[in-house]
Amino acid sequence: MKPASFGYVRADSLDEALGVLGNEGAEARVLAGGQSFMAMLNMRLARPRVIIDIMRVPALAELAQRKDELVVGAGVRQARLLAMPGLERTLPLVAQALPFTGHVQTRSRGTVCGSIAHADPSAELPLCLVALKGHVHLRAAKSRRKVAAAEFFTGMMATAKADDEMIEAVSFPVANGEGTAFREIARRHGDFAIVACAALVSDHGIRLAVGGVADTAVARDWPHLEGTALDDALNAFAYELDARDDVHASARYRRELVRRIGRSTIEEAARCRA
Known part of the structure; x- marks a missing residue:
């Protein structure tokens, strides 16, 4: 099948992406890795009026430890996280789970935050975020908030994200001897x-x-x-x-x-x- 027609915006900045998202609301969808979203488009399970491609936004490429948590930006691919030096010490649970996340080919394109946004109950990364009591960082044009993983996932492929919000990053608490x-x-x-x-x-x-x-x-x-x-x-x-x-x-x-x-x-x- 082919997707229904849609507009396409390749955002060069976070402000541009949030501006389009704020104007379009529920009619817009954010595209990162696209490993699940493109299939939904082709089957017409998703019919957005506008797709916002965020993969060229430098501000969303962060992968860094801040104090006692590892922050993973919305543009970080799963393969990049898996290849991170010292991941088995910083986030041993994620290091153990990521090889089960799809295949080499899909991990090279799929993003960490994209899997969280998709909220499939069988997916490994949402499970790890809940197990580790991680957080989802949501951003809108004029606001931002941090939501605990247990509160973010509200049902099968359903989340607490508002229509004018996107996931800016997720944060995992680093290992502390457990x-x-x-x-x-x-x-x-x-x-x-x-x-x-x-x-x-x-x-x-x-x-x-x-x-x-x-x-x-x-x-x-x-x-x-x-x-x-x-x-x-x-x-x-x-x-x-x-x-x-x-x-x-x-x-x-x-x-x-x-x-x-x-x-x-x-x-x-x-x-x-x-």
Whole structure:
């Protein structure tokens, strides 16, 4: 299929992009990597009047550590983040998850913030942002705000971003001695996850985030649990996610994956911490 007709603006500055977005509102869409958005255009699931290309805006290319967080600008491609020196020390969970994000070809074009904006519940980067309690930095022509990941994702491919806002950057808290692990089950490597789990184990306890089951990635915090206590917590979490049958897997299978993969991911994170 071919997309419906649209206007195209190649923004050279952030002010230009925000100006067009402010004027067009819901009729405009921001284009970064385009790995998901172009498919939606071709299937006419998205029919914007204007597309704003932001990939030549220098202000959106930032990839830098600020104090205790890593800030990733809207123009940073996934491959660039994965190749960042020291990523396995700064953001070990993201370093573990990024190789599962699509394929080499898509990571070379797709952006980190684009995946966050797309808000697919099976995607790895939104899951990591929720697991790490990261933030989304939103910008409009006359305002800016910082939204916690758990509040940004409001439903399946739905977010708290207003029509006149764009994601300027996302920020991930840097590692602080906790053990981390990431695992997912998919039909093929690079496919969207049937179930994905991201775990952090620290002095304060256990944090497990699960994607691919509910309409958004969901995280739970527990004290240090072992044996049947951990099994009971995982079982309750699996049912709280309200899994549904679909063409990829049954709800029962997804719940079992949450229990099994969740436990093995937590155990791996605990070993990494040790």
